[in-house]
Amino acid sequence: MATMLQEIKEIGSHAKDIYDYLLAGIDPRLADYPLMQSPIHMTAILLSYLFFVLYLGPRLMANRKPFQLKEAMIVYNFMLVGLSIFIVYEFLMSGWATTYTWRCDIIDTSNSPQALRMVRVAWLFWFSKIIELMDTIFFVLRKKHGQITFLHIFHHSFMPWTWWWGVGYAPGGMGSFHAMVNCCVHIIMYFYYGLSAAGPRFQKFLWWKKYMTAIQLIQFVLVSLHATQYYFLDSCAYQFPIILHLIWIYGTFFFVLFSNFWIQAYVKGKRLPKHDVKECQNGTAVYKNGKCHDNGKHHENSKGIKYGVTNGTNNVCAHHENGSSHTGKMKKA
Structure with a gap:
């Protein structure tokens, strides 16, 4: 028993050393940003989200009529349209439309106004993923259980968790390309959701629903191609190559998932648009x-x-x- 307790104590000590080592690598410029002091708070939020949408929410709504939430959803979706437009603009002004080459762009670790601007928009992009957890909350409250798929849950929980580390270690540089592209897609996506929530009179403007999935697929192709060029550059001093490896894996994996959704929805016709x-x-x-x-x-x-x-x-x-x-x-x- 004493030997087992000693082993457990050593494992705990090693785990703490690893945790401290990981936190030591977080960009010090993010020290005062909300939820960036430790991954524990972010992880607790995501676990609470999963608990609610997979267990507590459905049980609470089991014997209740679905909420309509029309006005709330309109405000929510168009708010995210505005936020996504602002984030894209800030990414462009922080480097992508000013000093970046769109090839091997390293992270500016200085405290220059432009570098700090990139840090701010990188954090804002991550925080927008926390806001977007409300997508699933609305599905639960409206009892749209068919919309709560594995793809939806995985995307909304996995991306915020990984991007916390991404923004913590690498706020900027070529690793931020996929964040900017993602926000471009979300401008279109949440604009569609806003119109859809507005009611039947706007249905005639939603004929392009299936093209949103095509836009998502194009997004993942662009992200993967941009990350792929790193492997063919003669030299690139980008500070965190592991970020690019993960982005490439992420883009390819989600391309496969969204391709399957496209086939099920528009080739086999299992998920036809309501209109x-x-x-x-x-x-x-x-x-x-x-x-x-x-x-x-x-x-x-x-x-x-x-x-x-x-x-x-x-x-x-x-x-x-x-x-x-x-x-x-x-x-x-």
């Missing part, structure tokens, strides 16, 4: 391409009209091939 679906009088879904589905079945008569089969219900919906509803005709299955 691509109309409702029949009996609630059966009618797709704009003329297919009227219920339980995956339909019939077509000689007049080019498709009738949904309802598996035992007495009502079916009729829909013309050109997408117009066949008004007034309800037939028995």
Whole structure:
């Protein structure tokens, strides 16, 4: 027993030494920024987030009606549009549109105004990831459980945790490229979410939903290519190559995940946009391409009209091939 306690004590001592060593590498210019004194606070926030969205939230909402939260979501999404625009502008002015070469750009570790500006926007980008945890909170409160996928949870929890270390060690330089690109994508993404939250009258402006996934894929290609060039440069004095290795892995991994989402949603049609679906009088879904589905079945008569089969219900919906509803005709299955 004494030997075991001694071993545990030694392991704890080594773990503390490693922890102190990791903290010693944090950029001292971030010492006064919120949540940057230790990874413990950030980790506690992310664990609380996971506990709420995966366990506590669904249990609390189990016997409650979903909240609407329309006004809150509109404000939230357009606030993030404005924040993302500001972050992109600050990244550009801090180096990417001024002194950076877009190749081997090292971290400016000085206390010059531009270097401190880059530190500030790098931290602001990380903090925006904490704000974006509200995406999932809204899903839970609105009981949109289908939106809480592995991809969504992993992206919203893994990225803030890793970027805390990224901004702590390397606030700037070529490792910040993917942060700027990510915010460019989020301008478009949260603008879409804001319009979507505004209600049905804005649905006609949301025809480009599936292209958001394409934009995400382009983002990951650009990020991976930018990081890849490091391996082909004759010499590059970038201070933290491990950051670039992780960015390359991150970009490639998420390209695979988002590609799978694209295939499931737009090739196999398992996650069609809401505005691509109309409702029949009996609630059966009618797709704009003329297919009227219920339980995956339909019939077509000689007049080019498709009738949904309802598996035992007495009502079916009729829909013309050109997408117009066949008004007034309800037939028995």
